[in-house]
Amino acid sequence: MRHAPLNSRDRELDRFRFRIAFAGGAVLLAFALLFGRFIYLQVVQHDYFRTRAEDNRISLVPIPPNRGVIVDRNGVVLARNYSAFTLEITPSRVADLEETIDRLAELVEIQPKDRKRFRKLREESKTFESLPIRTRLSDEEVARFAANRYRFPGVEVKARLFRQYPLGATASHALGYIGRINDRDLETIARSEQDANYKGTDHFGKSGLEQRYEFQLHGETGYEQIEVDAGGHAVRSLSRTPPVPGNNLTLTLDSKLQAITEKAFGDRRGALVAIDPTTGGILALVSVPTYDPNLFVDGIRSDDWEALNNSPDKPMVNRALNGAYPPGSTFKPFMALAALELGKRTPQQAIADPGYFNFGGHTFMDDKKGGHGMVDMYKSIVQSCNTYYFALANDLGIDHIARFMAPFGFGSRTGIDIDGESEGVLPSPEWKKRRFKRVEQQKWFAGETISVGIGQGYNAYTPIQLAQAMATLANDGVMFRPHLVRHITDSKTGEKTLIEPEPLRTIPLKPQHLETIKRAMVGVNKEGTGARAFAGAPYEVGGKTGTAQVYSLRGGTYNRDKVKKDLRDHALFIAFAPVDKPRIALAVLVENGGFGAQSAAPIARMVLDYYLLGKLPPGPAGEDEAAEDE
Secondary structure, three states: OOOOOOOHHHHHHHHHHHHHHHHHHHHHHHHHHHHHHHHHHHHHOHHHHHHHHHHHHEEEEEEOOOOOOEEOOOOOEEEEEEEEEEEEEOHHHOOOHHHHHHHHOOOOOOOHHHHHHHHHHHHHOOOOOOEEEEOOOOHHHHHHHHHOHHHOOOEEEEEEEEEEOOOOOOOHHHHOOEEEOOHHHHHHHHHOOOOHHHOOOOEEEOOHHHHHOHHHHHOEOEEEEEEEOOOOOEEEEEEEEOOEOOOEEEEOOOHHHHHHHHHHOOOOOEEEEEEOOOOOEEEEEEEEOOOOHHHHOOOOOHHHHHHHHOOOOOOOOOHHHHOOEOOHHHHHHHHHHHHHHOOOOOOOOOEEEOOEEEEOOEEEEOOOOOOOEEEOHHHHHHOOOHHHHHHHHHHHOHHHHHHHHHHHOOOOOOOOOOOOOOOOEOOOHHHHHHHOOOHHHHOOOHHHHHHHOOOOOOOEEOHHHHHHHHHHHHOOOEEEOOEOEEEEEOOOOOOEEEOOOOEEEEOOOOHHHHHHHHHHHHHHHHHOOOOOOOOOOOOOOEEEEEEEOOOOOOOOOOOHHHOOHHHOOEEEEEEEEOOOOOOEEEEEEEOOOOOHHHHOHHHHHHHHHHHHHOOOOOOOOOOOOOOOOO
């Protein structure tokens, strides 16, 4: 039987039903997907989005810690902090920066130097950082800005801690200074894994103790949780973790002694290092001219930086640690001690000094025309006879000289707790091979040894090396590492960590040989080249004057008045006192000061008078005092 075909209405009905089923399935699938997404977001990702929401609602603000205080051995404050208001701009939140600064200048005084410093800070910083346009606002200025705060989006007043050095330029090379954190500082922070601890911190130690003890002085950053609205404005404080102040440093330095010494130099350039020979503690570390570290706290002005950086006197150079100078005749006591220890001379053995020494067809002239007559070891030191040491250097040879001097620290860093110390030069054939590239320059000539014997030639040592060598001799061969920090006080517990004296080595020296050298050094200040400077001293002091040539005379005669000031000889003096139980050893250098007895020894006398007797000097050491040879 044959079926009749479906009519068009049935076909339309089937098609409609199919469409309804398909649409319903699609809707069900869509709802299933939405429901699945809902479950994923609300259940699976619940903790993640809750955290994100809290992050949007809560802002974590770092609170920089109070930097540690630095005081001298007597509790005198050398570096401290104080709070002041600053007017700050976040460049990324300001549409027209120059116009904003101009409008701010109508409310708060903003000088050209402030604008210049702000531009420099912008170049060194990220755009989202808040940068000071004015520091140390008065209460009136703060109130005036607060009344107009709504007009200046991206501008705010902040309370900031500022570093202050109450004594100004005194001991600036020892203390160093702080400055705004730069890329190199960030690398140092990252290497030390201190990134989190420096959130919100703007400054970092740049030199001296501020740099060396940065992580001790900085402290621990605190945090405050602040609830913010959708516009990013603070609503309320939720919690606060207070910062922990940095640890405090107590130094071995005597700030009064330091100030007296700096004043004693007057307007002359030079350095002085005074050490306690029984501990290695630095009593005074002087480099003149000095500079005021307060200039760097807010970001140094460009004209101030140019004045410091371009000054011919180079006030930023720490001459005590970085200046390497020929030691001149201050080298002679160590040469004499080497002769005794190595059996090349006896104290009584004497030579006839005609006023010169001939070697290899070259004449080495003594400083005294006609010579000193018969000279034994005592007289060679007391009267500073060059001829005696020309002959002694030739007899010892450069290898023996270098090996004997090395344990005293000549030509090597002392390890003082300040970075950037220079090494100096203890000459030897091995050193010369390393120093020069051309083979013909590497050979050591016997004639070069002659000049080394009187502290000239390739000899170049820092004042701190001379002071350490003097302290070691005074302490009968026991050497301590020089250090400036006496103890560190924990800001949380108040516990003091003493920096124990660190003996580096004991040089095996025969007591009778040490006694011979010390007795001769006492003679220097009683009847020799230092006698005028120490006339009437109520204590017994051993010392040695020195004069170091800046350039070669090439056989000519030195005339101080006919030589340019920057080519005049350097003046040196080393000393220790009291002789029977030394409490202080020092080295003095006066650049282009001429004779050591004239320029350097009077400074040493002022230092010793104050440290041993508490006697204050009347004024700077006179440059015009009558000169004596050497």
